[in-house]
Amino acid sequence: MxxxxxxxxxxxxxxxxxxxxxxxxxxxxxxxxxxxxxxxxxxxxxxxxxxxxxxxxxxxxxxxxxxxxxxxxxxxxxxxxxxxxxxxxxxxxxxxxxxxxxxQPSAFDPASAQFQVSVSASDYTQRVLLTPFLSILGRDAPGLRLAIRPLLGGSLLPLMARGSVDLALLTLEEAPEQLISRRLFDDRYVCAMRRGHPLSAGVLNLDAFCDLKHALVSPQGGGFRGRVDAALDVLGRSRHVAVSVPSFLALLDILAETDLIAAIPERLVRSAPDLEQQPLPVAVPEFTIIAAWHERTRHDPAQNWLRARLADFAGAA
Structure with a gap:
């Protein structure tokens, strides 16, 4: 000092x-x-x-x-x-x-700064937000090194407290309440299927939806239930989940190559040219993706710049 x-x-x-x-x-x-x-x-x-x-x-x-x-x-x-x-x-x-x-706060110039940021995010937010955001970072902050890590769940708070993770992109419900957060965007679930799927030209009603074979993402692996199943329970209905995978990226490939369908976030479908979508015939609540960070980095000028730039990009995307 x-x-x-x-x-x-x-x-x-x-x-x-x-x-x-x-x-x-x-x-x-x-x-x-x-x-x-x-x-x-x-x-x-x-x-x-x-x-x-x-x-x-x-x-x-x-x-x-x-x-x-x-x-x-x-x-x-x-x-x-x-x-x-x-x-x-x-x-x-x-x-x-x-x-x-x-x-006075130290001046921060992203064009000349050399800094590193560690971001924890699911493969969904990596695909729909971080991947397109990289071109912005490469142009505006060429000296930034970005370490992208999987979404770390229950271990997120201690990792942030000791500086191993700087920023997390997750749903509002997933964020520890001790973290500071900012809304990035909202998304909703739709029914996704490959282009040319037998039902892609028709109207997907509830009976057809329940009769088809489904795939879903189980982040921890091995699960066969998700938000759609909870919504179907309310209606006294069920579906047949034939495939469970641990990542959205694997699910996109499966949907493109098979006649399986899946309820996935709409932004994810828009990022996959081999897929098309239909409205879900069952009401599933929308969700909000936020950026969350620890008090430790609240006043860091580089972190503040990155968070603001990311929020602007997410709102415009």
Whole structure:
């Protein structure tokens, strides 16, 4: 950090090592000295700083003691600085400017920055959002290295806390409540099938839907039930799930090569030219994809830029 270096330099030049210990000196006195130099009066300095006149007078007394000089003497109107105070003026301004610069958010230029971000996402959000977003990143932030990881479920929060993952793309329901989040987009389920499927030209009613063989994604592997089955249960109906796969990308290939159908997110179907869609004959709730991150990166300028750019891209896609 630069702050100690600046203040040590200040103590060397102004106070002298033998006179003042920077570790015990009240640094607020520097602001008061600057205000007195600018205003030329205790009253004016007090008004500028939002302090009382006695408080500024007390601070001036402490400055005089620390520096071994009167610093200001009374005049017909206000106070005038001594030669020692005038000699300090430029140094005081410089130190305050540098201190203010330290407290300002660091500037971030994506075009020249070299940085790395780790994103946890399902293959669905990788396909419909991250893959097309890469062309934007390559153009606007050529120095970015993006590490894309699978969606990590229950281990996400501790991984984010220790910095192994910076950003997660997941549904609102999947996100740990301790994370900060931002909505990216909404999606809905449709019935997907290969182009030229025997039922692609007709209207898919509930009976036909239940009679056909289905495929679905089971992220943990081995499952044969999903959101559609819960909706069918309400109607007292069921379907035959013939194939269960662990990823959406595998499911797209299966649908393109077989007569199986599947209820999948509409954006995913739009990304697969070999597939077409029909409305589901059963009501399945829409879902929301969000970006989620840990408090650790809330104020990081590179992370803030990436999150904002991603949100803009998701909203326009």
């Amino acid at each position: 630069r702050t100690p270096e600046i203040l040590v330099q200040f103590s060397f030049r102004i106070y002298g090592i033998e006179m003042v210990d920077i570790r015990t000196f009240d640094l607020n006195l520097i602001r008061i000295l600057d205000a007195l130099l600018d205003e030329g009066s205790v009253t004016g300095a007090a008004s500028r700083l939002g302090l009382t006149q006695p408080a500024v007078s007390g601070a001036l007394a402490r400055l005089r003691h620390a520096l071994g000089d009167p610093l200001f003497v009374r005049a017909q109107r206000g106070v005038v600085p001594t030669p020692r105070a005038l000699d300090l003026a430029l140094s005081v301004k410089r130190v305050l400017r540098e201190a203010e610069a330290i407290l």
